[in-house]
Amino acid sequence: MTFTLASSLEEALDAVAAGATPIAGGTDLVVAARGGRTPLPESLVAIDRIPGLDTVTTHEGGLRLGATVSHATIASHPDIVRYFAGLADGSALVGSPATRNVGTIGGNVMNASPAMDTGAPLVVLGASVELASVAGTRVVTVDDLWTAPGVTSASSDELCTAVLLPAQPENSASAYVRLEYRRAMEIAVVGAATRVVLDGDGAVTSVDLALTAVAPTILRVTALDVAGSSIAAAADAAREAASMQATPISDIRASDSYRRHTVGIMAGRAVEAAAGRAAGEQISVPVNRAFGIGAPA
Amino acid sequence: MLSVDISKFLRADGPDKVTGSGRYSADISLTGMAHAKFLYAGVASARITTLDTAAAKAIPGVFAVLTQADVPDIRFGSVADRYLFAKDVVRFEGEVVAAVAAVDADTAQRAVDAIVFEYDALPVVNDIEAALEPDAPLVHEDWESYSARRIVMDRNIASQTILTLGDADAALADADLVIEGRYIADASHAAPIEPRGVVAQWEGDKVTIWTSSQVPFQARDGVCETLELPTNRVRIIVPHLGGGFGGKCGFHYEAHIAALARAARRPVRLVFSRREEFLAPDRRREGMIVELTTGLRSDGTIAARKARILLDYGAYSSDATFFPHMAAMHALGPYKIDNVYAESSAVYTNRQPSGSVRAPTAPQACWALETHTDELAAAVGMDPVAFRRLNGVDTGASGVSGQVFDAIGLQECITLATEDVGYGDVLPGDEAIGVAIGWWPSFPGASGAYVKLDSDGKGVIVTGAQECGTGAVMTLPYLVANELGMQPEDFELVYQDTSAAPYDVGATGSQTLLNNGIATIEASYQIASRLREIAASMLEAEADDIVLENGHAHVDGSPDTAIPIARLARRANHTGMLIGKGARIAPPDPKTSISAIGDQGVSSFAGPQFSCHAVRVKLDRDTGVARVLAVSAAHDSGTIVNPIGAAGQVEGGVLMGIGQALTERTEYDDKGRQVNPALLDYKLQTFADAPPISVQFVEVFTPDMGPHGAKAIAEAPNVATAAAISNALGKLVGLPMRELPMTSERVWRAIQAVGS
């Protein structure tokens, strides 16, 4: 087994081109290996010390998050909390303080779990990822990235170098809520993220909605036409559409029927939280604590 | 109460544990040490057709491979129903079939994989009610040949107790109101933070075993029994123990590793993974079905109660033979009832054996009973707290076994807990307060200690007691210093070593401070009287007039002429030394008038502890997710010797109770295998979930029990929390809870059932 500690992006790209698997925080990769699910790869390249890969910068009116930006950074970064609150909501729920300090956005995105907590927020925010290889760089929307549980459309010689968050519409805000049985070290039973755009009068212009842990990949809810409706009506519509379009399974954590019901509840609450934020209400990150989903604030 | 200041209790083992310098079993590393891995059955019920270790033995770096054929052909366990390794059949998935010692863990695992293990599947007994059907397959075909002694066995019934007091049937027939309820609790786990480790090393014909055990003397006795060794050739040492909660009580793998080390001719170490910690040890909190029938008089008093209890015993007997009796006591409860009947049976299944986990059987049985009790109160139109006051036992009252209680504080506990939680306050519509009461015995028993003072006046306490994290052993220096007018820091502890110290039952049954505290105090008396004699001769006074205080001895009334204890100690070396010994002798059990068939000795509660837990719960009705906002716990555990330590036990017990109430359960598939042997899906509570827990003690001085009038404390706080949460949820949902844990989905389904 070989382990390369990359000190530059070029070095890391060379290593993945030669067949190495990247490791960032290791909170998915090492845990999966120790749990016996996936053996540790023969060749690893650590990317967590590459200078500059862990920075948040402005980019075309939005933000560019380097792949090794940690969940702890995302949950507390002023610009992310202000303009992309739904993503901060997601990162703030990941694991425990230790997991958030070590786990990265690149790792979360490339691990492609259907229960990942940044996935639904990234979908509703219209995010893309930057994939680099020795051959060059391309940008792929997150909708096109996740193809199956644990599978992405990136090829094995590609590194995720950044997550790109585009500028958001006026009068809009996002929120992510998840159902959890306890307040730390939890995995989403189900979750929902929304971005709500309001018009000048406080009615809804549009709602984007994506769901966690109810399908093989993060699920974008379609045909949610709520333009002109009240926030309450939009929340109702989101609730119904989420429960309708979800295709959950039954497992140790929940039955399919309970998931189908609760994902609707999460969707409705996410709409209310995002709309509140869009209207200028101060709803702290994460919404779960502010709203008391499974836990009062 | 103590003259020593224990208000800022400092644990002697604290710095080691906090800084990481402490050593646990898995940290032990010996020259030439080999690594052990087990081959497990992996199937719940099967007859072994092939077990061939030749290929495994041939792997380079493999030093030994053992099966039952390589160890003495001895059956052990409380009814002698098991062997060290599977013999002919396997009866649960975590049964050890073979063990390997190899140069490293990977090689050992490869050797395990190379063992040829083939079997014919047998029917799986996976349901305790189906197991009682006349045509049900038997988990133990040979049960009639087992050494049951005082244990009632019958086919798949591994142990049964029937309790009778008065005439329950007649009283039920006369009752104004009869209420029935059926309650089902899932199995759960102790889940200590440290997965266990065992290291064994032979020197000549003696073996030293370092092990994560709560009960080193029991572990030693298990090794002696199964490997046919006298006790003085087996030394068990427990390094720091990373928690136990009962999960490390009993005798587990010490003999396997000792046998491996002998065969491998070098030290051998076993370290469990979390998964093994879930699957293999014969320790699990048993699943339970409790059916209760209670007859009430129109004045709200209880006329009679009948209980039928089935417990999931698992595949083999560990220490769980007393569980049916204990469960029956908790299903009948700390109430004044003159007519009771309980039929309680532990049922063999092809699952991991059940064994003592903190307050064994009590949280589930108390949950069932106290849920039922709120139903009783509602049926007679009484407030549930008033109902408990009316029917709960008090000083001088006679309980369900006819035991008449000396001074006890249950009623005061009810007052304190309900006042503290704000019972009766107006709450938001999604909040409610639930209240439950519980009880648990103290277990006076054999326990020994030595104390010595060396010539510089510094002391050592050599105790058989085991520290499982509660701080009980760490309290001993305070007790000794208190007797000798010295400081706790003047004493070091030698503990958790069976060859150094006299016998103790171990960190089980909340008995450590209760019994070993008495033994150490007795040992210090002997030193105190020697110090007084020496001081008396130097000060030309009577020994009885010598006061030991502030590290000095002086004549009562003349504190100015004081001799340092260190000086007395120096002198003592030439005049017979300062060595004390103490041994706890248990008092007789309180009398009862109940009849018990299959009596396992727990109709009588010595030093009975009482508690009332009151909880404020918030329910998200859209999802069924419940959250405990506040807990008020009031306990009568007699005199509280160590307030910080005792409060810590209550806080921990409550938090464990919240987990049992809401999130902790072990689920089985239809083949008898655990579905969630991992901490992601076996959901313990985390610190982020912990509500404020307010702890109050009703200090009733209790004679002839623990030191200074104490009763036990460690298990009692784990009894009533789940029950109190159940009653809060019952109010919020509008239906009594019937399944434990009360998971969000179950609560949500109950809400749906009320709605439709």
Ligand SMILES: Cc1cc2nc3c(=O)[nH]c(=O)nc-3n(C[C@H](O)[C@H](O)[C@H](O)COP(=O)(O)OP(=O)(O)OC[C@H]3O[C@@H](n4cnc5c(N)ncnc54)[C@H](O)[C@@H]3O)c2cc1C
């Ligand atoms: C205790 C615990 C709790 C957790 N709780 C949560 C939770 O609540 N919500 C949640 O969503 N997740 C949770 N996780 C999962 C995990 O922490 C996150 O997914 C985290 O973001 C992974 O990041 P990482 O840097 O540790 O990834 P790693 O483990 O280093 O990598 C994960 C995968 O992505 C690949 N990879 C990493 N970086 C790149 C890159 N730049 N380019 C290409 N491939 C890459 C790796 O090869 C690997 O396959 C938890 C994990 C643990 C251990």
